[in-house]
Amino acid sequence: MLLDFALPAHDRKLIPEGRLSGPMPWVIAIMLFLTLLVAAIGLSLVDAVQKGGADLAQRATLQIIEPDPVARATQKVEISRMLRNVAGISKVEPVPEGEVRNLLKPWLGNDVIDSDIPVPALIDIRFKNAPDQATLTSLKKRLKTIAPKIRLDSHSSWMAPFFQLMSSLIYLAVAIFILLLIATSAVVILAVRSTLNTHRTTIEIMHMMGGTDLQAARLFQRRVALDALLGGSAGFGAAAAVILALGGRIAAVEPGLLAGATLPVYGWVALATIPLAVTGLAMLMARWTVVSALKKML
Amino acid sequence: MQSVVEFDNVGLRYGTGAETLTDLSFTLYPGSFYFLTGASGAGKTSLLKLLYLAHRPSRGSIRMFGHDAITLPRDRLPGFRRRIGVVFQDFRLVQHLSTFDNIALPLRIAGIQEKDLINPVTEMLDWIGLTERADARPATLSGGEQQRVAIARAVIGRPEMLVADEPTGNVDPEMARRLLQLFEALNRLGTTVIVATHDIHLLQEIDGAQMMRLDKGRLSDPTGSLRHPPRPLVLRN
Numbered sequence A: 001m002l003l004d005f006a007l008p009a010h011d012r013k014l015i016p017e018g019r020l021s022g023p024m025p026w027v028i029a030i031m032l033f034l035t036l037l038v039a040a041i042g043l044s045l046v047d048a049v050q051k052g053g054a055d056l057a058q059r060a061t062l063q064i065i066e067p068d069p070v071a072r073a074t075q076k077v078e079i080s081r082m083l084r085n086v087a088g089i090s091k092v093e094p095v096p097e098g099e100v101r102n103l104l105k106p107w108l109g110n111d112v113i114d115s116d117i118p119v120p121a122l123i124d125i126r127f128k129n130a131p132d133q134a135t136l137t138s139l140k141k142r143l144k145t146i147a148p149k150i151r152l153d154s155h156s157s158w159m160a161p162f163f164q165l166m167s168s169l170i171y172l173a174v175a176i177f178i179l180l181l182i183a184t185s186a187v188v189i190l191a192v193r194s195t196l197n198t199h200r201t202t203i204e205i206m207h208m209m210g211g212t213d214l215q216a217a218r219l220f221q222r223r224v225a226l227d228a229l230l231g232g233s234a235g236f237g238a239a240a241a242v243i244l245a246l247g248g249r250i251a252a253v254e255p256g257l258l259a260g261a262t263l264p265v266y267g268w269v270a271l272a273t274i275p276l277a278v279t280g281l282a283m284l285m286a287r288w289t290v291v292s293a294l295k296k297m298l
Numbered sequence B: 001m002q003s004v005v006e007f008d009n010v011g012l013r014y015g016t017g018a019e020t021l022t023d024l025s026f027t028l029y030p031g032s033f034y035f036l037t038g039a040s041g042a043g044k045t046s047l048l049k050l051l052y053l054a055h056r057p058s059r060g061s062i063r064m065f066g067h068d069a070i071t072l073p074r075d076r077l078p079g080f081r082r083r084i085g086v087v088f089q090d091f092r093l094v095q096h097l098s099t100f101d102n103i104a105l106p107l108r109i110a111g112i113q114e115k116d117l118i119n120p121v122t123e124m125l126d127w128i129g130l131t132e133r134a135d136a137r138p139a140t141l142s143g144g145e146q147q148r149v150a151i152a153r154a155v156i157g158r159p160e161m162l163v164a165d166e167p168t169g170n171v172d173p174e175m176a177r178r179l180l181q182l183f184e185a186l187n188r189l190g191t192t193v194i195v196a197t198h199d200i201h202l203l204q205e206i207d208g209a210q211m212m213r214l215d216k217g218r219l220s221d222p223t224g225s226l227r228h229p230p231r232p233l234v235l236r237n
């Protein structure tokens, strides 16, 4: 049915060789599989960085490193009250001491935590907009008037190396993607040329019988498009299966840094256009190759 | 009478060598039958290539079907080629097509519907005696059989002009006579036929055929009968 649509019986009798006889659909399938995978990884990383980065940039944690438990408790209350009155801060969440001890348990061990060792008081802060360094510094200065021993860390600052790694990976993915697209185009061009060579005498005969350049081009265009579409669909199917399976694995991981790393809907749309674009490229190449070969004949 | 082809001082040179065809001036008329003779290497195939628009001459002028064939834009050539049937000296059958599909090729190129080409192709297969080999590929046919397919393909579209290069070189005298009858029948329907041959016996087969003789690239009797309209075998109304 698909074959009928792409190559009407009429045309198939002019160049009837089996469509899948050549390696072109397979090579295109493999190339597109790799291209789509690297594109999916790149898109997921971009999405994760955007979501996670925006979220993290709005958050900061304040530590009160005051060894005297009484002073620490007072400072915690006072600082919280003050922070709630600062414009630009949307949420202030003092972390209960029990929770802080729980957080530290894996690092310090039960014995230590259960003793009277002082642990810092923590306050989670969420800004309305991601604060810049100056805002943080001036805020810190004001807070020091209440509690001299504090640390204020924006989450984005301690996540910076992670995001730098992520953006390096994104650049790498883009580079690989472009290289693969170039290689795929080269494969398409070579395949079209070899198909043309196989059928050169047929084309010449058709030409001498009054076949037009466009008639010949159309035959090849359709054949090549069909090959590219078949290869592209196979590659897309395989890549989609891998992406979905990986997505399932990522979802199974404890929510955390990777939680955002799934392919967004626009990503799927972008991926689907790649096989179509390659098919379009293949058709254009076929047309151009055939027409320029025929132009050399009278 | 309107001419089908008019050559005026035509010369053809391949590359930079001497002229292969020199000072050709003649006129071919509709409904006539021409034999083109001459020794091997005299330039018969070259002249036919000019006739079936595979080459442009190096000089001179050619009019075909009332148009200047030299200045004809390239995109109008297919339309002219469809009016010309060609039997190539080396057949040029499409190797991966069956006998049937090879013969049907000109009709398919011209855009004839499948249902409309089955009858004529079947009749043609019958005429050349290859009904049983309708599905055979050219490689499995004998030389003579391939030649018959090539001829069938050239005449199937009832061209206005038929150009045949040594079309009976590979068949026995009986089949040669039969194929000539095919040409003659086509000629009676109004097709101008040009047959290149060095087979003298063929020349007697067609009543009223004109003779063109090439000698080292020149028409040996340029002032002969070719200068005058021949007695047409069948006049078009």
Ligand SMILES: Nc1ncnc2c1ncn2[C@@H]1O[C@H](COP(=O)(O)OP(=O)(O)O)[C@@H](O)[C@H]1O
Residues within 6 Å of the ligand: B014, B015, B020, B038, B039, B040, B041, B042, B043, B044, B045, B046, B047
């Ligand atoms: N494509 C070509 N390039 C160069 N020389 C050619 C070509 N075709 C034919 N010739 C030369 O032109 C001359 C005439 O050849 P041809 O027309 O084939 O003669 P014929 O068909 O009468 O045997 C020969 O000397 C041949 O070598």
Ligand SMILES: [Mg+2]
Residues within 6 Å of the ligand: B044, B045, B046, B089, B165
């Ligand atoms: Mg010859």
